[in-house]
Amino acid sequence: MGAQFRRQFAISCAMMAMLVMVLPNGLSCYGDDWPVFQQNNQRNAKSLENLDSQKLSLAWTWKSSGPPESAWSGPAKWDAYAGIKGLKSMRNYDPVFHVVSVGDRVWFASSVEECVRCLDAATGKEIWVFYAEGPVRIAPAYADGKVYFGSDDGFAYCVDANHGQLVWKFQPRPTKRKVLNNGRLISQWPIRTGVLVDNGIAYFGASLLPWEKSYLCAVDALTGSHEGDGLYVNEMEDATMEGPMAIAPGKLLIAPQGRVPPQMFQVSDGKSLGSLSGGGGSFVVLTKDSVFHGPGNKTGWLTASNLQTRETVASFQSGNAMIVAGDTSLIQTDHAISAANYATRQSTWSTDCECPFTMALAGNTIFTGGQDQVVAYSANDGKRQGRIVVDGKAYGLAIANGTLFVSTDTGAIHAFRAGDQTVADNANDDSVAEPNSIENLEGLVPVPPFESNQLVNRWVFQRPHVQGLAVEDLAGDSTISVNGRIQLFRTGSFQSAKCDNSIGGYEVTRDVKSKLLPQRQFTAEAWVRIDEPLTWGGIIGCLQDNGDFERGWLLGYSDDR
Incomplete structure (x- = not known):
């Protein structure tokens, strides 16, 4: 009993x-899309959408059969030598099922069910599911009617965005050998960078152990071939590529490496240009002249480097995330968000914020993710505008076509949009939709x-x-x-x-x-x-x-x- x-x-x-x-049916585009992780390949999480946080209500919730299973267990509880608690995780790239959305479709990857799912953006109903043979940890990328993603099974995949049919898959290091990582049998060369598509080429890395070889790949986005101009499979030493990559189109590719600083590569041939200074992490944001990365170790910081010289030009103590919009930079820490002039770094405003996990900009509204809540602030003056209650730690935010998508560490994806909603119930055999679990x-x-x-x-x-x-x-x-x-x-x-x-x-x-x-x-x-x-x-x-x-x-x- x-x-x-x-x-x-x-x-x-x-x-x-x-x-x-x-x-x-086909994808009908309206409003502003969110086709890749953090909206764009520079990972600068901003949208042209203008969402009134006070008018948002729950449209639907999709619930996984289990919470996300991260590749790494997180940071140590504390630094005994330095006496520091609250250490930052430098490999926290898969705590939730991050969403991408184009038109009337939503896609996300699952580290639990080893798949990519497509949902109807209006109702949350499942349209298709494609199963890999290992966890899929990084959000898929949408480009030209196709969805791209990498898996711990060692393959990069391209599937049709409408129906989920396989177009191609590619394994840079063909092998059947498996290793045990965090309780899962995976390839010794998992694809944990996601797949970045730019100018018809799909970029990704296969990497795990620094003492083993790693592979940086550029393949034809339509066919998966690595033969041709600007296409390659480069063998590398001493690399641990993990976390979504970012690109300065036609110039540079930046690959996070978890516990050590990101590496920079020439886009044209994949030649390594060396590592950046600063700490490790899986957070990268590019602007026209700088690259920001973090959160570093211990209590964390963001490092700003010149995109051409790789020299460190600034650091931001305790920074968790950054967004650059025009001449304004927004910085999120554990206890505050602040705005400054991007060129002069002169502070514009700062306000207390209890949501430290992530942030995204929609028009003039900053959405921040926290424990059991998402809180909105004005980007003009930092004034608090509204609060939405969710279930769990809100590490994932996406804004597309009038909808705010919130992903939490419970395995839930919540969709909020303006107006009175008829809450959809999307329960199926593999997941449990709990739309009413969000408290009004x-x-x-x-x-x-x-x-x-x-x-x-x-x-x-x-x-x-x-x-x-x-x-x-x-x-x-x-x-x-x-x-x-x-x-x-x-x-x-x-x-x-x-x-x-x-x-x-x-x-x-x-x-x-x-x-x-x-x-x-x-x-x-x-x-x-x-x-x-x-x-x-x-x-x-x-x-x-x-x-x-x-x-x-x-x-x-x-x-x-």
Whole structure:
């Protein structure tokens, strides 16, 4: 009984508001597209779209069968020698399923299901899916009716954008040898740069281990051939190319390398021009005269280098992201966003910002991604304009054709657009769409207080008592930790937390000795709506299960009682 309880939380229900324990066709283009990661091959995340953040509402949500499985586990918890916590990840290029969108189509890659999916941009309905033989970690690229991407299986792919049919695939180092990386069997030469298409040529790198050879490739975007002018497969030493590449058209190709600074290459022949100065990372932005990269190590910084000489010209402490729009540069840190004159670096404005993960510019609106939210600011003066609630860490933003797409580390993709929406339900065999899991906070009624001097614990599954993956204990000190993910739904004037086989559980403690459990009769009460009763189940309990012996108590039901 106990094992089953832990595995699936035993019920399919909505846990409403509180829990208390008391003693006793073809692509039609319109608007501005987002055809590649960060909108353009210079990775300068800006769109001509003008979105009013205060009028955006949820159109649909697509949900993966599991959260993204990143290639690397992230930075160390802290630098013991320097006494620094909050270290930056230099290989955080695949924390979410980044979206690209052209016309009425949306494409994204999955590191979980080893595929690229195409959705209808209006409804979120799946149109096609193409499976590779390894995780696909970098957002696909759209060009001339085709979609390009690379996989950990060692192949670069080109498929038809409308129907997902394979056009060509290319493996720079033909081999069947596999290596184990983060629990997955992959090629020793995975394609983790994505595929960048420029002027009819597809560029990508195959690389993993610095002591093994790597390959920089330029192939014909229509055929996949590497024979011809400007086409090549160059063998390299001491490289670890990973993260989306950027290009100065006809001149330079910049490849991030994770833990070490990016390398620069001549576009024409792939000749290496050496590495940039500064720290490592998978973040690169190009302007007409500079390249910005980061976030470096430790607490992080962005390095600005001259595009021609590769000399460092500036650094930006604690920088996470940068956008250059005209004569203005926008910089995002862990706690603020700021604007400055691009040429003189004279500060224009700065404002506090609790969303540190990513940012994108739509017209005069800056969208920033944070924990369970996206917050919008005016690009003119930095004033806060609006807030959208999402599920998880919002590392991915894309703006296309009147829609804001938000990708989070739970495996969700949310689509927001202006006006009243009929929320689409896009559940299928491989994914779960949870459109109503985004909370509409307007009109919520606070759950009435429960007055009792015998109250031990009280958990209210409603904002603001739910923060991230924690549910505040309003009566005691037993904060609930969510195993997996939490989904809050609107239920009349209140919110509810969904509990089913896909969620995991809500854990008070694993160490019963650390909690003062009742020693005599008590009452446990819950507001619950049962959608699908199981043979047995529970809402809250305290169980001991060593495989052979089970004991404890359980508030729940037996069959339909």
